[in-house]
Amino acid sequence: MNTAPATVTVRHARPGDYAEIARITVDSYLHAGHFDDPTHPYLGRVRQVADRHDATDIWVAERDGRVVGSVTVVRHGNEYADVALEHELEFRMLVVDPAAQRSGAGAALLDAVVAHARTLEGVSAVSLTTGRDWAAAHALYRKAGFRHVPERDWYVPDTDILLLVFVLDL
Numbered sequence: 001m002n003t004a005p006a007t008v009t010v011r012h013a014r015p016g017d018y019a020e021i022a023r024i025t026v027d028s029y030l031h032a033g034h035f036d037d038p039t040h041p042y043l044g045r046v047r048q049v050a051d052r053h054d055a056t057d058i059w060v061a062e063r064d065g066r067v068v069g070s071v072t073v074v075r076h077g078n079e080y081a082d083v084a085l086e087h088e089l090e091f092r093m094l095v096v097d098p099a100a101q102r103s104g105a106g107a108a109l110l111d112a113v114v115a116h117a118r119t120l121e122g123v124s125a126v127s128l129t130t131g132r133d134w135a136a137a138h139a140l141y142r143k144a145g146f147r148h149v150p151e152r153d154w155y156v157p158d159t160d161i162l163l164l165v166f167v168l169d170l
Helices: 014-031 042-046 049-055 105-118 137-141
Strands: 008-012 057-063 066-075 089-098 125-131 162-170
Touching: 008 105, 008 137, 014 042, 014 049, 014 057, 014 066, 014 089, 057 105, 066 105, 089 105, 105 125, 105 137, 125 137, 137 162
Parallel strands: 089 125
Antiparallel strands: 008 057, 057 066, 066 089, 125 162
C-alpha cells in the first residue's frame, strides 16, 4: 500500500472555490480559538470571498482535487492591505482546513507567496500580520525566515487586540 502523502497544489482561486474558502477560513479561526463566536463581525467579513477576490489575489491549496487551504495576497495601497509598505507584498488570511492542518498545505501556500514575491519588480520583502498568541503560525513563519518587527505591531481599532507584524526580506 502506498502511504506517501498526497501532493499539495497551489493555484489561483476560482468562483467555485468561494464557499469552501469561506468555510475553511471561519473553521480554522474558530478551531484555533481566535474567535469564540461564529457570528463575529470579522468572520462575516472573511466570508465575503467574492468581494475580496474582486480586489485581491486569492490562492488555494488543493489536495486530491479538494481545496484544503487558502491565502489572500495584496500589494501596498490595496484596500485589504494592513501593513504592506511600498516595497512589500503582504499576505493575509493564510488558513488550512482543521482536518488538513500539519499536512504541508500551509507551508505550500507560504512558499508560493514568497516565490511569487521574488518575481515582482520593486518588491524586496513579504509582510504579514498575525495574532499575538498564534504559536503555530509564528513557528511556520519563523521556519520560513520571517522575523517579528515589533515596532510595526498594531492594535485592531477600538479593541485591545494586539497584532504582530512579521517580515521576510528577499
